[in-house]
Amino acid sequence: MAKKHSLTGKDLRRLGYPEGKIISIALEVMQRDFRHSKQSEVLDLLEKVLKSPKDYLHNASLNKIAKHLVEEPKAVEEYVEIPLREERKEYAIFGMEHIEPGAINQMEVAMRLPVSVAGALMPDAHQGYGLPIGGVLAVENAVIPFGVGVDIGCRMCLSLFDLPEHTLYGEASKLKNILQRETLFGAGREFAKPMDDEVLSRKEFREIPILKGLHSKAVRQIGSSGSGNHFVEFGVVDISAEDKELDVPPGRYLALLSHSGSRGLGASIADHFTKLAMHKTPLPREAKHLAWLSLDTEEGQQYWLSMNLAGDYASACHHQIHHKVAKALGEKPLAMVENHHNFAWKEAHEGRELIVHRKGATPAGKGVLGIIPGSMTQPGFVVRGRGEATALDSASHGAGRRMSRSQAKNSITHSQLNQVLKDNGITLLGGGLDEAPMAYKDIHQVMSFQQDLVEVVGTFQPKIVRMDE
Structure with a gap:
């Protein structure tokens, strides 16, 4: 049997097809009506349609391609560098x-x-690529892939259990075994038998070209965690006052806190659309990673849908982790709190709909619950947003680094790290010098700068921390 074609957008661009909607239209038509044809045959046919589109306007299969070619320019548009404003907009x-x-x-x-x-x-x-980590940027009718970041939808998730604090000490071995058995960390790591999830059946995986090739990876990695500062940890949550949304009495509870994102799915989406944005909206060298896609374009809409899918996928990963750990504990969570960063939201500010990018920043709209972690020896905080307009309804997403990864590796020793962990009663499973607590800012100082942005509902103190090896 002849091998079926495996046509891609790159093949069409080589033939001279212009960027834009015509690429996805041609791929759809060839997959629907010519899926059993050889690669050479479909390329030959597409080249003929490109050269003489009017000859195919009445062809039942090819008229849709021909119609768009007649209407659209054949040559790829030349892009001219877009200048920055002379004066910057004010920001807090x-x-x-x-x-x-x-x-x-x-x-x-x-x-x-x-x-x-x-x-x-x-x-x-602190400094990142394009938009700094901790940067919040509102733009009009556009989305900046690198303003969202590589780990799309990276998030925090906290589960509170009806188990006393002393469980951490009396059953420490059991809790360590649960974290090691029920979690999987590291770039490229995949499950041999992953759990299913409804997010894997989303239509975007079938309709958006870049996502079609990422589905199998998403299936194998769901429920896993990344490397770097990603973690799953047991600790104690101290709820200081009644809270209607949390709906748990004040007290101290065993809790599980996780931090990770959308794995290889999000990274591939970010890479693809960042390159596309840099081609579509070329900017001066110092701003090139801030290239945007207009939401009026097909590419902008595809990124928006892909970004939202990656965010939901990241949430599903956390939910699977928490489900497996809860099952191993034999408990159901009393409450769960989660929030994400590295994302873009459509929000109304000062009467205008804007696209708000939060790269390493926590949503903190009025009444919105969230989690701001410290480092493994410092507490994290369950917070409620105050809706501060000058912060665009945002807060920090953690303590923030005071040392780069390379600086931490070169200035902190293993003995220093082990001593700090011992002094604070922390058990670390995995981890490295680049994630040592000393590499991070003082979370208490960070919180002191955002008292107008959030109110503290409770604190979380880590005790058993699981990270990439």
């Missing part, structure tokens, strides 16, 4: 004296984008 900085100059410089550039409307820099901010 929280805890400025503790934010490195590199992060502020990146925010200054971001506020000069033609599409930028408003912004804010959180007190845990």
